[in-house]
Amino acid sequence: MLFRRRHSDLPLAGDATSRFLPWLVALMVFLSSMAVAGAFVIGAVIERWDRDVSGTLTVQVLPAGGDHGDAVTEERVNSAIDVMRKVPGVLAVRAFDKKRTLALLEPWLGSTEMVQDMPLPRLIDVTIDPESRIDLAEVALRLSRAVPGASLDDHRIWLSRLINLSRTMQWLAVVVVVLIGAVTSATVVYATRTGMAVHHGIIEVLHLIGAHDDYIARQFADRAFALGIAGGLMGLGLAVPALTAIGWAARRLEGGFLPSLSLPVLGYIAIGLLPLLAALLAMLTARLTVHGTLAKLP
Amino acid sequence: MRHRPRGENIIRFDSVGLRYGLGPEVLQDVTFKLPAGSFHFLTGPSGAGKSSLLRLMYLGLRPTRGRVVLFDRDIAATKRYELPALRRRIGVVFQDFRLLDHMTALDNVALPLRVRGVKESEIRRHVPELLSWVGLADHLGAKPSTLSGGQKQRVAIARAVIGRPDLLLADEPTGNVDDHIAMRLMYLFEELNKLGTTIVVATHNELLVRRFAHLPRLHIEHGMVTTLHQEPAATDDPEAE
Numbered sequence: 198m199l200f201r202r203r204h205s206d207l208p209l210a211g212d213a214t215s216r217f218l219p220w221l222v223a224l225m226v227f228l229s230s231m232a233v234a235g236a237f238v239i240g241a242v243i244e245r246w247d248r249d250v251s252g253t254l255t256v257q258v259l260p261a262g263g264d265h266g267d268a269v270t271e272e273r274v275n276s277a278i279d280v281m282r283k284v285p286g287v288l289a290v291r292a293f294d295k296k297r298t299l300a301l302l303e304p305w306l307g308s309t310e311m312v313q314d315m316p317l318p319r320l321i322d323v324t325i326d327p328e329s330r331i332d333l334a335e336v337a338l339r340l341s342r343a344v345p346g347a348s349l350d351d352h353r354i355w356l357s358r359l360i361n362l363s364r365t366m367q368w369l370a371v372v373v374v375v376l377i378g379a380v381t382s383a384t385v386v387y388a389t390r391t392g393m394a395v396h397h398g399i400i401e402v403l404h405l406i407g408a409h410d411d412y413i414a415r416q417f418a419d420r421a422f423a424l425g426i427a428g429g430l431m432g433l434g435l436a437v438p439a440l441t442a443i444g445w446a447a448r449r450l451e452g453g454f455l456p457s458l459s460l461p462v463l464g465y466i467a468i469g470l471l472p473l474l475a476a477l478l479a480m481l482t483a484r485l486t487v488h489g490t491l492a493k494l495p
Numbered sequence: 496m497r498h499r500p501r502g503e504n505i506i507r508f509d510s511v512g513l514r515y516g517l518g519p520e521v522l523q524d525v526t527f528k529l530p531a532g533s534f535h536f537l538t539g540p541s542g543a544g545k546s547s548l549l550r551l552m553y554l555g556l557r558p559t560r561g562r563v564v565l566f567d568r569d570i571a572a573t574k575r576y577e578l579p580a581l582r583r584r585i586g587v588v589f590q591d592f593r594l595l596d597h598m599t600a601l602d603n604v605a606l607p608l609r610v611r612g613v614k615e616s617e618i619r620r621h622v623p624e625l626l627s628w629v630g631l632a633d634h635l636g637a638k639p640s641t642l643s644g645g646q647k648q649r650v651a652i653a654r655a656v657i658g659r660p661d662l663l664l665a666d667e668p669t670g671n672v673d674d675h676i677a678m679r680l681m682y683l684f685e686e687l688n689k690l691g692t693t694i695v696v697a698t699h700n701e702l703l704v705r706r707f708a709h710l711p712r713l714h715i716e717h718g719m720v721t722t723l724h725q726e727p728a729a730t731d732d733p734e735a736e
Contacts, residue, residue: 204607206598206609208597286611297714352676381728398593399595401555401593402595402606404583405553405554405555405587406583406584406587406607406608406610407580407582407658408579409576410576412610492575495554495555495556495578
């Protein structure tokens with residue numbers, strides 16, 4: 198055909214970069230998919246932990262010793278319930294019986310037969326208004342003075358550490374994605390410069406007959422986009438079964454103490470957009486690289 | 496192509512010097528003017544600096560000193576993004592043609608038009624017409640590798656003139672062709688000159704220069720423009736007289 202609908206003056210399709218760049222982008226998109234999925238799963242877990250505990254407190258009453266230990270303990274539990282009910286902002290107070298306490302221990306200890314006869318601390322679940330501003334330190338002090346062996350266990354103290362750790366991991370995943378993007382960009386810069394060196398003669402002719410820099414840059418950018426989207430889709434094609442397998446394995450691992458490791462919808466959307474983002478990154482990098490190199494010409 | 500009054504300067508060099516890197520000056524204190532509508536030979540021995548001077552003229556290089564004024568624009572004061580518009584007013588026939596091997600003759604000639612964003616329908620109309628005019632109507636789809644030296648030269652010339660340039664610069668355009676084709680090319684250039692294009696033909700073919708003795712001659716030797724002949728020979732261009 199003498200005339201092409203969308204011509205490219207530069208024969209970039211035959212370049213060596215056309216062969217390796219899609220595979221590199223595929224690998225980068227695959228790794229990014231893992232990191233993005235990890236970040237979103239951790240985010241979902243943090244959100245659930247946050248939601249689960251933001252409206253609850255736990256009071257722990259240590260078992261009393263002696264012949265009438267159980268009765269004393271029961272009395273202390275009732276006292277602690279009374280103290281907590283009087284705190285403004287408390288919505289409900291409910292003591293766990295021994296059976297429920299054992300059930301809570303089961304995921305950690307396995308069979309609870311061994312500890313059935315041991316004196317166990319009694320737990321009281323306190324539901325508070327999440328909007329209320331309860332001075333927990335003051336309540337804890339009041340409780341410990343009123344009820345011997347009673348202490349206020351604020352989930353938020355230890356959970357906040359867990360959440361901080363999870364958030365660090367989440368940021369780490371984001372940093373990994375940024376690093377992957379930087380490596381992809383660096384590779385596109387190298388590939389584009391190589392392409393420009395290979396086609397130096399053609400570029401010079403285009404330049405001398407009056408082509409604007411962007412006319413030349415667009416051709417490299419179009420090619421980088423096409424290779425990026427092809428590689429990105431390959432990477433996504435590899436990531437989907439891998440994530441499915443990891444999800445399946447995670448569901449099998451889930452126990453009473455492990456939260457559900459499911460990817461939220463936004464995570465699926467983000468991963469689905471990765472090939473497009475990789476292609477746009479490749480396109481933009483190629484365009485800027487060509488502009489930067491051509492700026493050295495007269 | 497803009498119609499400029501003959502006699503107005505299309506190029507002016509004032510004390511222009513050029514050196515490559517830290518090497519010696521290959522052009523020294525070059526000063527000359529080319530009036531619009533003129534036709535000059537650029538002569539001189541091999542290595543005298545003809546190609547470097549042409550590269551300065553087609554904005555392939557910037558001088559290391561001196562002043563170049565092209566189409567009334569001081570090149571040193573012209574922004575880089577404005578240079579493509581000036582380059583589009585210049586047609587260049589390179590010594591080695593510089594045809595793009597992966598493209599057909601038609602696509603090679605269409606290149607300056609595509610760079611300008613000319614519609615494909617316009618290209619379809621003009622390019623085959625021009626290639627027919629230079630005798631290559633049967634080679635529209637031929638790749639440069641299948642063309643002879645003379646055919647490549649005509650494709651290169653067609654590419655240089657397709658945009659109807661104000662200034663045509665040809666570097667040794669008759670270097671690879673026999674006398675018959677060389678004469679035909681010179682007549683072609685004269686026709687273009689009559690249409691208003693300012694032409695500079697770099698050559699070291701003394702025979703050719705003598706045959707067209709009526710044309711002024713810009714002579715360069717040891718990097719300096721030493722002679723500017725304006726021989727009052729007969730010309731068939733009444734406006735040039």
